[in-house]
Structures are given as C-alpha cells and as structure tokens.
Amino acid sequence: MVDTEYPEHATPLDRNETEGLLLTHITSRSELDRWEQDNINEALAWLEKHPPKNILSESFMKRLHKKMFGNVWKWAGTFRRTDKNIGVPWYLISVELKKLCDDVAYWLENQIFPEDETAARFHHRLVSVHLFPNGNGRHARLMTDILLENQIGKPPFSWGSANLKAADMDREKYIDALIAADQNDYEPLIRFVRS
Numbered sequence: 001m002v003d004t005e006y007p008e009h010a011t012p013l014d015r016n017e018t019e020g021l022l023l024t025h026i027t028s029r030s031e032l033d034r035w036e037q038d039n040i041n042e043a044l045a046w047l048e049k050h051p052p053k054n055i056l057s058e059s060f061m062k063r064l065h066k067k068m069f070g071n072v073w074k075w076a077g078t079f080r081r082t083d084k085n086i087g088v089p090w091y092l093i094s095v096e097l098k099k100l101c102d103d104v105a106y107w108l109e110n111q112i113f114p115e116d117e118t119a120a121r122f123h124h125r126l127v128s129v130h131l132f133p134n135g136n137g138r139h140a141r142l143m144t145d146i147l148l149e150n151q152i153g154k155p156p157f158s159w160g161s162a163n164l165k166a167a168d169m170d171r172e173k174y175i176d177a178l179i180a181a182d183q184n185d186y187e188p189l190i191r192f193v194r195s
Contacts, residue, residue, distance in 0.1 A: 014082055017133040020074035035072050040138065043067035047146070055146050056101040058094060061131065064143065069135050080133045087130025096129045108151065115152045119144050120189045124181040144193075157193035 026032050046067050052060060066077025079093045088096045100122070107118050123144040130136050145156035160170040177189035 013134055017073075017075060017080075017082075020133075022072055022074055032072070036069060036135070036138075039071045040068050040142075042071070043142075052146060052150055055143065055150060056105055058097055058101075061097070061139070061143065064146075065132055065135065065139050068139060068142070073134070075133055076135075077132075079131055082133070084130055084133075087128065087136075093129060093131055097131065100125045100129060104147070115148075115154055116157075116194065117186060117190055119148050119152065119154075119157070120181070120186055120193055122147055123193070124178060124186070124189060127178060128182070158195060160192055160195050 021032075023035055026035065043064065054060065062077045062079070069076035080087075080090050083090055087093075103125075104118065104122050107113055107121070112118070113121065123140050126140040126143060127136060132139065141157070141159055148154045148156050160174060173188075173192055177192045180186075180188045
C-alpha cells in the first residue's frame, strides 16, 4: 500500500501490521477503504443469515472482526499485539473486554441506564479498549447496533447519518463526543448516535 495517510485521530498501523495486507494490488487509501467496505458488506450479509444470540463474548467479537476484514487483512479477528495512540495496553485487552461484557450484561439485567445510554456506554468502552490493529470504530459501531437490535430490541443508531471514516464535520462531532465520554460526559455521544 503506497498511501498511508490517516485521518486525524485514526490509529496508524505499524510496519508488521501493514505487511498483513492480503491484497497486494492496493496502492491508495481510497482503494483500501473500498475493499474494506466490500468486506464489511459481506459481514452484514452474514449477520442477516445468522442473527447472533450471545454477542457479549470475546469469541463473537473476534469472529465479527474476522468477517468484517478477513478478506483484506491477515490479522483480522486477532487482538492487537502492540500499543497504539488509543486503547489499553495490548496485554490487558482480554481482561478489559471481559469486564466490559460483564458490566453490560449487568446494566441490561438491572436496567441501570436507559437503553440508548447503555448502548452508547458500551460503544465508548469498546472503542477505548481498542481490540484490534485497525477497524475498531467500524467494529464497535456494528457491535453496538447488534447489541441494540438483538439484545435490547431497538433500531440501530444512525451515527450522525454520515461516513465516519471520512474527515468531515460528523467525524469531528463523533470524536468530540467520544472525548467527552472519556470524562464521563455521555450526553454528546447519546445525542450524536441518534442524530
């Protein structure tokens, strides 16, 4: 891949991770984005045929990431093995993910938060753990929508109705809402996800 420029706040891949690109003909970021989106569309078709039941597990999250990116990246579905500009230290990913899954199950069972807030908190924490070398935002958004549809019984979020991969106003609002959630202020994120 020739063009390795990333939008602001995107997580850059290290050299070993970029060498995991399965499609050696890709020469630009736009080509990579298109191939990844095609792979994500295949994952969405798979979800339609196989509605998941227990999504709050490491195995399902890895499997979904593999379905989303496995035609593009060798490491798809495998937790990152390096630290990034965001996320817990790589060796704590499984521990933090287990805590998150347990917390969300408790929140749902005991109705701790309103449903949209539960989903927004889940999304924020999943992004904050940052499971994979790349694709974390897209994976976390899809995981959140699956949580809403399959476990909460609500429609998926609109996510500002925009392409959050592109560097535009909606991406900026999304990033700002995640940063506010880092400070335990979930209101901007809750507003954004249904806008």
